Amino acid sequence: MIGTLNRDQIDSFLRCEVIGRIGCSANGKTYVVPITYIYDGKNIYAATKVGMKTDLMRQNPNICFEVDHIRNMANWQSVIAWGKYEELEGKAAEDALQSISNRIHPISTSETSVPRHGLERPHEPVNPEFEVVVFQIKIKEVTGKFEKQ
Numbered sequence: 001m002i003g004t005l006n007r008d009q010i011d012s013f014l015r016c017e018v019i020g021r022i023g024c025s026a027n028g029k030t031y032v033v034p035i036t037y038i039y040d041g042k043n044i045y046a047a048t049k050v051g052m053k054t055d056l057m058r059q060n061p062n063i064c065f066e067v068d069h070i071r072n073m074a075n076w077q078s079v080i081a082w083g084k085y086e087e088l089e090g091k092a093a094e095d096a097l098q099s100i101s102n103r104i105h106p107i108s109t110s111e112t113s114v115p116r117h118g119l120e121r122p123h124e125p126v127n128p129e130f131e132v133v134v135f136q137i138k139i140k141e142v143t144g145k146f147e148k149q
Contacts (some may be wrong), residue, residue, distance in 0.1 A: 005144030010079050014039040018104055020067040026059035038103045044137040045096040054133050061085040074149035083139040093134035
């Protein structure tokens, strides 16, 4: 049976997952890339290094965000949100980074994973090879589907 998730189910689903995909586009180029995120009930928060996705989102802040959980082809959930990209600075960026760190701390990370405990200046590079950008996606519209057998 295929069905539609209600708003409470969507919120619960977004809070449970930590990996989603951002879809962004500008100047005729579309880019979809996975990110680690947190959800506070209104917005998606993430941190990344400066690169193609930040360049595209800075040019066109209207983005699409997708999260799914697939057990098998007959048992899955998927949420798609549309919203606006906004970079965070100062205390807002610090708070978002700490929340991201607290949420994903149990997950193994790589040297390019930005969030970590004790990070005091989120816009100072953790690795001198890249600049950190902390951002939020202000959700304007959201929908969710599921299939359960």
